[in-house]
Amino acid sequence: xxxxxxxxxxxxxxxxxxxxxxxxxxxxxxxxxxxxxxxxxxxxxxxxxxxxxxxxxxxxxxxxxxxxxxxxxxxxxxxxxxxxxxxxxxxxxxxxxxxxxxxxxxxxxxxxxxxxxxxxxxxxxxxxxxxxxxxxxxxxxxxxxxxxxxxxxxxxxxxxxxxxxxxxxxx
Amino acid sequence: xxxxxxxxxxxxxxxxxxxxxxxxxxxxxxxxxxxxxxxxxxxxxxxxxxxxxxxxxxxxxxxxxxxxxxxxxxxxxxxxxxxxxxxxxxxxxxxxxxxxxxxxxxxxxxxxxxxxxxxxxxxxxxxxxxxxxxxxxxxxxxxxxxxxxxxxxxxxxxxxxxxxxxxxxxxxxxxxxxxxxxxxxxxxxxxxxxxxxxxxxxxxxxxxxxxxxxxxxxxxxxxxxxxxxxxxxxxxxxxxxxxxxxxxxxxxxxxxxxxxxxxxxxxxxxxxxxxxxxxxxxxxxxxxxxxxxxxxxxxxxxxxxxxxxxxxxxxxxxxxxxxxxxxxxxxxxxxxxxxxxxxxxxxxxxxxxxxxxxxxxxxxxxxxxxxxxxxxxxxxxxxxxxxxxxxxxxxxxxxxxxxxxxxxxxxxxxxxxxxxxxxxxxxxxxxxxxxxxxxxxxxxxxxxxxxxxxxxxxxxxxxxxxxxxxxxxxxxxxxxxxxxxxxxxxxxxxxxxxxxxxxxxxxxxxxxxxxxxxxxxxxxxxxxxxxxxxxxxxxxxxxxxxxxxxxxxxxxxxxxxxxxxxxxxxxxxxxxxxxxxxxxxxxxxxxxxxxxxxxxxxxxxxxxxxxxxxxxxxxxxx
Numbered sequence: 001x002x003x004x005x006x007x008x009x010x011x012x013x014x015x016x017x018x019x020x021x022x023x024x025x026x027x028x029x030x031x032x033x034x035x036x037x038x039x040x041x042x043x044x045x046x047x048x049x050x051x052x053x054x055x056x057x058x059x060x061x062x063x064x065x066x067x068x069x070x071x072x073x074x075x076x077x078x079x080x081x082x083x084x085x086x087x088x089x090x091x092x093x094x095x096x097x098x099x100x101x102x103x104x105x106x107x108x109x110x111x112x113x114x115x116x117x118x119x120x121x122x123x124x125x126x127x128x129x130x131x132x133x134x135x136x137x138x139x140x141x142x143x144x145x146x147x148x149x150x151x152x153x154x155x156x157x158x159x160x161x162x163x164x165x166x167x168x169x170x171x
Numbered sequence: 172x173x174x175x176x177x178x179x180x181x182x183x184x185x186x187x188x189x190x191x192x193x194x195x196x197x198x199x200x201x202x203x204x205x206x207x208x209x210x211x212x213x214x215x216x217x218x219x220x221x222x223x224x225x226x227x228x229x230x231x232x233x234x235x236x237x238x239x240x241x242x243x244x245x246x247x248x249x250x251x252x253x254x255x256x257x258x259x260x261x262x263x264x265x266x267x268x269x270x271x272x273x274x275x276x277x278x279x280x281x282x283x284x285x286x287x288x289x290x291x292x293x294x295x296x297x298x299x300x301x302x303x304x305x306x307x308x309x310x311x312x313x314x315x316x317x318x319x320x321x322x323x324x325x326x327x328x329x330x331x332x333x334x335x336x337x338x339x340x341x342x343x344x345x346x347x348x349x350x351x352x353x354x355x356x357x358x359x360x361x362x363x364x365x366x367x368x369x370x371x372x373x374x375x376x377x378x379x380x381x382x383x384x385x386x387x388x389x390x391x392x393x394x395x396x397x398x399x400x401x402x403x404x405x406x407x408x409x410x411x412x413x414x415x416x417x418x419x420x421x422x423x424x425x426x427x428x429x430x431x432x433x434x435x436x437x438x439x440x441x442x443x444x445x446x447x448x449x450x451x452x453x454x455x456x457x458x459x460x461x462x463x464x465x466x467x468x469x470x471x472x473x474x475x476x477x478x479x480x481x482x483x484x485x486x487x488x489x490x491x492x493x494x495x496x497x498x499x500x501x502x503x504x505x506x507x508x509x510x511x512x513x514x515x516x517x518x519x520x521x522x523x524x525x526x527x528x529x530x531x532x533x534x535x536x537x538x539x540x541x542x543x544x545x546x547x548x549x550x551x552x553x554x555x556x557x558x559x560x561x562x563x564x565x566x567x568x569x570x571x572x573x574x575x576x577x578x579x580x581x582x583x584x585x586x587x588x589x590x591x592x593x594x595x596x597x598x599x600x601x602x603x604x605x606x607x608x609x610x611x612x613x614x615x616x617x618x619x620x621x622x623x624x625x626x627x628x629x630x631x632x633x634x635x636x637x638x639x640x641x642x643x644x645x646x647x648x649x650x651x652x653x654x655x656x657x658x659x660x661x662x663x664x665x666x667x668x669x670x671x672x673x674x675x676x677x678x679x680x681x682x683x684x685x686x687x688x689x690x691x692x693x694x695x696x697x698x699x700x701x702x703x704x705x706x707x708x709x710x711x712x713x714x715x716x717x718x719x720x721x722x723x724x725x726x727x728x729x730x731x732x733x734x735x736x737x738x739x740x741x742x743x744x745x746x747x748x749x750x751x752x753x754x755x756x757x758x759x760x761x762x763x764x765x766x767x768x769x770x771x772x773x774x775x776x777x778x779x780x781x782x783x784x785x786x787x788x789x790x791x792x793x
Contacts, residue, residue: 019258021555023637024645025563033653045640046647049654050573050601054641064575066605070647070654138653151577153439153539156546158575 033072033138036085036167047071049140053157060089063160065148069141073134074170081171082134084141086125087164090117094149094161101161102146107133112141122164129168139168186288187278190295191271197300197533198308200540202263205547206554207581209312213248214257214590220249233403242354243315257555257591262311269317270307273504274299276324281508283331284373284472287515293525294511298503300532302434302539306497309543315356316500322352323362323483323501330366334374334382342385349389353396358501360396361482363389368478372471411493419491426494427484431506432528434535435496442534450531457524461513473512479505548642550582556644557588557596560637568595568634568673570620572647574602576612578639584614594687595672599636599651600625616788617688620673621664623701628673663701663764666790669714683780689715693781694774702762703791709752710737710767714786718747720775728784731768732759752792 037044039061051067100118105127113127149159216229230241255261274295282291307313326348333341352359363386370382407413432454437447465473484502514521560569588596603619628634629652636651637644667674670689679697682690716726728740730753738753759765771783
């Protein structure tokens with residue numbers, strides 16, 4: 001027992017995979033901020049700044065009730081404006097538990113659009129983004145759902161909707 | 172070698188080993204659970220120990236809520252962190268090993284009472300399956316329950332050996348083990364009642380009187396402990412731990428009885444309520460039938476198991492506002508022995524209630540343990556992620572985005588960063604909004620950076636921003652700066668955390684270097700801050716002064732705003748931590764920058780350096 005305890009002490013001391021975490025750091029000379037991205041695009045993951053879970057089934061991510069993404073305004077959008085396109089899926093379980101969900105998008109204090117979904121399925125949420133929001137190098141789109149499935153015994157995450165892709169297109 | 176003897180030895184080994192293997196498999200995810208909540212308070216203790224005096228204080232000084240558990244909490248965390256660092260696995264292994272020892276002792280004890288190896292096996296397996304053990308099997312701060320179980324079972328095993336052999340040395344060893352048990356958990360106080368119940372109901376009739384008389388010193392020790400504990404930790408009369416002895420005791424008993432047979436989260440994990448009711452009633456019917464059968468036969472052994480259940484549950488029955496299935500960990504030993512006893516009486520007829528019990532417990536124990544593991548993964552991600560980020564970006568503050576209220580309450584709000592010595596980890600203003608300021612987030616302001624400060628620090632390359640991605644962090648500094656959600660205004664903040672290096676640019680030249688979130692001023696110091704919103708605003712000053720020095724002479728602090736005196740604060744012993752509000756002059760209202768002047772006296776001088784006062788925070792309050 002003593003020998004076992006000593007071996008354990010030696011094996012567990014210092015830094016090893018259980019006592020360290022490898023963070024995602026930006027790649028030197030890596031790609032610039034993207035205007036559009038799929039949820040499974042590893043290069044664009046840093047632009048999902050809040051409320052997105054990890055990639056599931058290699059394609060999609062659960063969102064929380066509030067979530068945000070940063071996008072690069074596309075060429076000429078500062079003059080003409082842009083259209084925000086957000087590909088989502090409303091799963092059965094969300095409608096069963098919440099009956100409907102309303103998705104609202106905003107940037108800073110400007111509200112872009114709200115849309116209510118009461119049936120499960122795939123949808124594309126589109127909203128016009130005025131030119132004055134697109135003059136900087138990046139724009140933060142804040143999304144909010146009116147309801148979400150709270151963390152439960154079965155899943156410790158807050159579950160909103162399923163996100164597939166997001167992007168800005170110049171008008 | 173006798174083949175029959177060999178087979179029986181293998182069977183005996185199987186009866187002891189199988190429940191341990193079963194428990195390990197059932198709660199295997201608990202071996203991977205990382206630290207959470209109270210764990211961080213205990214992990215921070217090692218940093219407070221610099222000499223033997225500190226070690227004694229850390230181990231034995233009663234905590235604010237009156238608990239003194241030197242072996243199972245403080246000693247456990249201090250020793251294991253000293254040996255292994257911030258590695259969860261040795262902590263979890265120790266808990267599993269202790270529970271394995273408990274299972275073997277429970278098994279042996281039930282075998283001795285019933286005379287049936289199968290009954291011991293059933294008792295140990297029933298205890299191992301119960302979902303109420305999930306907390307102990309996943310959370311290192313709950314190790315006290317496992318260790319208390321170890322002391323109770325070991326002391327009882329020695330008492331039974333004393334009863335069987337009459338050798339005094341077993342009685343003395345029992346006394347030693349029982350006395351040490353007070354360092355694990357307060358419930359140890361009920362041990363003499365458990366031993367008395369054994370003597371009355373389970374020991375041979377001719378030995379009862381002698382065994383009972385032998386227990387009087389233990390009752391004296393428990394009574395003395397009770398009064399000592401009341402003296403250092405008066406019984407609460409308000410809050411969730413308030414003690415009330417009234418009809419609600421029976422409601423609590425009914426609730427705990429229900430949770431003993433059916434997991435509290437049965438329906439939460441998607442199982443049918445009807446099936447739950449069936450499990451519950453099969454269990455209740457089985458226990459009632461067993462009790463009636465024993466009563467008709469005038470056999471009293473079963474009362475020992477019931478006494479164990481009630482005696483170890485009694486201390487929490489008087490808390491009507493605080494119920495948790497984890498409190499069942501030790502009482503369930505009594506129920507498990509009763510199940511084993513029932514099997515020894517009924518044999519195959521006992522299989523129906525046992526099958527219903529396992530059908531209810533096993534899936535929930537598995538799911539609940541996985542749920543606990545999932546809950547600790549992001550905590551590991553932000554705490555070890557912040558440590559990795561600090562090492563990668565030395566000299567820079569680490570700022571976390573996307574922290575939810577749950578994550579905050581389970582880690583940062585419990586001192587997770589302090590436990591690892593991470594002094595410059597903060598939260599974005601957006602995280603602060605997400606967490607909110609209600610319920611249990613008292614220290615939030617300490618962590619959340621003001622937008623104006625954040626903007627200044629970003630421009631001066633003083634910080635790196637990360638978001639939480641499951642079990643690790645992602646560097647989003649560039650993205651965050653580009654989007655600059657709160658603008659890039661150049662305003663001064665209305666709050667200055669004096670000990671936070673990110674605020675250094677607002678401090679005058681005389682302040683000393685920051686130390687662990689605080690900073691000394693000499694006799695005089697100044698700082699800049701944005702003017703108050705209105706004339707009704709007040710200036711809040713929070714700080715600290717060492718008690719030993721305050722005992723010698725009170726300190727006086729003179730405060731001015733733009734050279735106008737606004738207050739003179741006296742700080743007397745025993746108020747070493749202070750927080751004061753002073754009025755502000757109308758001329759300061761709405762100004763982009765005002766200068767706060769501070770003058771402390773008398774000062775202490777050490778090695779030629781004046782030490783006036785320690786500050787934490789200075790802010791204008793609306």
